[in-house]
Amino acid sequence: MATTASHRSRLRLVVLQTLVFSLLATLGARLYYLQVISGEQYQGQAASQSVRDIVVQPQRGLVVDAMGRPLVSNRLIWVVSLDRTLLGRMSEADRTELLHRTGRAIGMKAHKIEAKLLLCGDADAVAGTCWNGSPYQPVPVALDVPEAAALRILEQPEDFPGVVVDRQSVRQYPAPYGVNAAHLLGYLSPITKDELESAEEAGDSSVNGASVVGRAGVEKEYDEWLRGQPGYQQVAVDSKGRVRQDVSDLEAQPGDTLVTSIDAKVQSVVEKQLADMIATQRATRDPVTNRNFEADSGAAVVMEAKTGRIVAMASQPTYDPSVWVGGITDKQLKRLYSEAAGTPLLARSFQGQFAPGSTWKPFMTVGAMTHGYTPSTILNCSSSVQIGNRAFHNHESAGYGPISFAKALEVSCNTFFFQVGMHFWQTLGSDPDDVNAKDPLVEQAEKFGFGKRTGVDLPGEASGRVADRKWKRDYYESMKGYYCGIAKKPQDDKTSDFVYKFSREFCIEGWKYRLPDAANFAIGQGDTIVTPLQLARAYAAISNGGTLWEPRVGKAIVSPEGQVIREIKPQKDRKVKIPATVLRYLDDALKGVATVGTMQWKLGGFPLDKVQIRAKTGSAEVYGKQSTGWVASYTKDYVVVMMMSQGGTGSGSTGDGVRAIWEALYGVEGDQVKPGKAAIPGTTPPRNLPVFGEDGSILPPGRSKGDDS
Structure with a gap:
């Protein structure tokens, strides 16, 4: 009986030893397979889990005037971003504490940071606030952070795990001569989900979820040139999301520069005169309604008569384009669309429609x-x-x-x-x-x-x-x-x-x-309406012999290296067939408007023998409102149109402003013409482009033969 029990014990021990050896053999074989046979594959996968792809946004191209003066440039700002992946590994308490600590550092409520971290498409996501980019990239939660706050986070990384601080470029508006030009320049805002999907379907790699795109003005019209090409940086991070080393780096390509036909000096004069005329009329009594003129809006256009290029264009009311930088508030946005504020986003010069x-x-x-x-x-x-x-x-x-x-x-x-x-x-x-x-x-x-x-x-x-x-x-x-x-x-x-x-x-x-x-x-009343730009173009056709141009603001696209990529040449729309006798008759008649007609009282003492202005005034009646005033005028070089809604008669509301613009264009002082005082050197716009230096400097263009003609 004892022998049988001893035999069974030895048998159990043998079975147990066999199982142990089998497990060890299996484990050894598996380790050999993982470490030797498939070692490189799994090592790569492990490494990839600690490598992050970071999109590097390109610096957007400049917008400059015809003399090379920057109208839109860039400035560096501090940006604070949070790593969603690392936050997801934290406990709820640690995550909440980090958001509050970060919020205190940058002056922002924790719940607002939380809203920015939501992916667009999530249940509680709010359009315009949620993150539209890659879920694996740090999410920007605060732009233009004070330098002191940014440095504090950088100097105390142990207190801000997963918080990334870097510098990015945003738009700034140098405003040479104090110009505004908001409706010409336009603004930027984040790309939408639909726009991003459309770009991806088209194979467009120049945008990504963190991109901003042009929404108005030349920022929208020339967006594909201005935006540049994003770069991509791969970095290795530790378990706390801290960057340990760069793995690879594809540099971002800056956007191209847009050279416009706008002259900042003339633009400044036009904007000032339009604003001054409106202010004057608002303080002037309307003899028809026996109350002050409302003068609720206005526009002005200066165009090259021979080419259709826009030299200056202004609208009132206007707005500060910098309000869009770093995100616009709901209050600011409501004002831009507010009728009570005059709908400042509406560019009256080419979007406003008025009886002529x-x-x-x-x-x-x-x-x-x-x-x-x-x-x-x-x-x-x-x-x-x-x-x-x-x-x-x-x-x-x-x-x-x-x-x-x-x-x-x-x-x-x-x-x-x-x-x-x-x-x-x-x-x-x-x-x-x-x-x-x-x-x-x-x-x-x-x-x-x-x-x-x-x-x-x-x-x-x-x-x-x-x-x-x-x-x-x-x-x-x-x-x-x-x-x-x-x-x-x-x-x-x-x-x-x-x-x-x-x-x-x-x-x-x-x-x-x-x-x-x-x-x-027949008198421009009733239901017929025009834009100031349409009227300016039509008067240019009278000036140049009947050619109707497609107006242009853009003049050339220049690469970051200073090479001209594309010249934007004036395009003829059509030739209006007008008999030469009729054209001469009309030209002489409009000259008479300036010398003895309805515009004469605003041009007294002006050297009309040297600067031969042709003009036509207009006062359009609008039911329930005060009259819309117009002055359309031209020389062989330029067309100047100014209008004012609810401003009274044409010459009475805008005549002084139109005269001041002509004085600036030709350098008129009193009854003397002084070409050296003209806003544009040589009186007429240069045919050449600004000179782009290898060091990034931009110099005024050299003038070619015949520019003074």
Whole structure:
């Protein structure tokens, strides 16, 4: 019995020893496989888990004026970022303490830091706040951090595990001569998820989740050139996320420089004059309404007449473009879109649409003189004209008797042009239902580019509107439900007599193009609207002999090394066929506006014999508002247009400002022309580009032969 028990014990021991040896053999074989056969593979995987890919954002390209002065540049700021991966390994208590400690250091609430760490697409993520980049890259939570706070974090890394502090470049605005140019330059904001996905599908590697992109102005139009190419840095980190060594480094490529046709000195003069004219009118009594002018907005354009290049362009109200740097607050954003603040984001110069008033009459003159009327035509400039059951009055009911087209332009006679518009309606399209009736005045307006975008290299341009028969029919179809809805109900306290009466008439026959429509069209009233840029381009065509240019702000793209990559040359839109006799007649007539007509009182003492300005003033009536004032003027070199909404008459509201701009352009002091005092050396813009030095310096361009012509 004892022998049997002893045998069983030995058997169990043998089995146990066999199992132990088997386990050891299996473990040894597995270790041999891992360390010897697959050692390199697993070593690489282990190393990769401690290597982080960091996107290095490129420095965005500069924007400079025609003389090489920086309009937009860059500055370095301190940026604090947090490593999401390391935070995820922390206990809840340690994570909360770190967020609070970091918040105290940078002056930011912990819950706001938390919101910035959320990935866009997470349940609680807020668009514009959440992180749109790689989840494995440190997330920026604070930009433009004070240097003292940044250094404190850098000097105490043990207290801020996973907190990364580095320097990045952001936009700054040097403002030479105090220029603003916000609507020209535009602004940046973070790339959206949809934009990033579209770029990835297109194979565009120039953007990533942390990119900022242009949203307006030249920042948007030339974004692909300005943005540069991101770099990528691989770093080895320890278990606490601290960088131990660089593994590899692909340098970021800076963006290209955009040279514009803007001249900062002229831009400064234009902005100042526009702001001053608005301020003056706001302090001036309107004799019509017996209250001060609202002067709620305005715009000004200076264009090269021979090329369509924009030399200066300003809009009011404007804004400080630097508010977008580092993220804009909700309060700031609401103000930019606020109607009470004048909608500062709206660029009135090329996005604002206004009735042109009498600045429209030169184009109507061309239409008339190429369809039966002649320089010898005489019509009666009476104080009013009866059209249907209503008397249409001349400005201030003035009457000048029988006059020519030239005199009608000088004194801006409405009743003269009423008769021209009515004549074509009566002879070519007296059926108010005929949407296809010919109208030479409408055709001429369209030939000068009105009703369509100019093609300027700025996003968001408005098209304006030529209110012809087809437009009126289309407008009726789109609005009849609204106005007929008002007309079918009894009038209430919220609906004025005018609106109620208009609604009833519109509902019954709002599609008809009647005689008053044609009369109003001929003087730039009614439903026709233009942008200041459209008007400037059309006057440039009168100046240069009929060429309609696509306006340009960009002049060239230059690489970071100073090499010209692309010249942005002026593009012809079309040639407006105007007989030379008509063009000379019109040119002389508009010269008369400056010397003896409605602009003369603002140009007294100006050396018009040396700087021959042609001009046209305009005052457009707007229902429920004060008049919109215009002055459109030109020489052989430039076009200057300025307008003011609710500012009164054209010359009265903007005449002094237009004169000051001409004085700056030609160096006029009193009755003397001093070319050396001109805002642009040589009086006209240089044909050459600025000189880019190898050391990064930018010098003014050398002038080529013929620039002073």
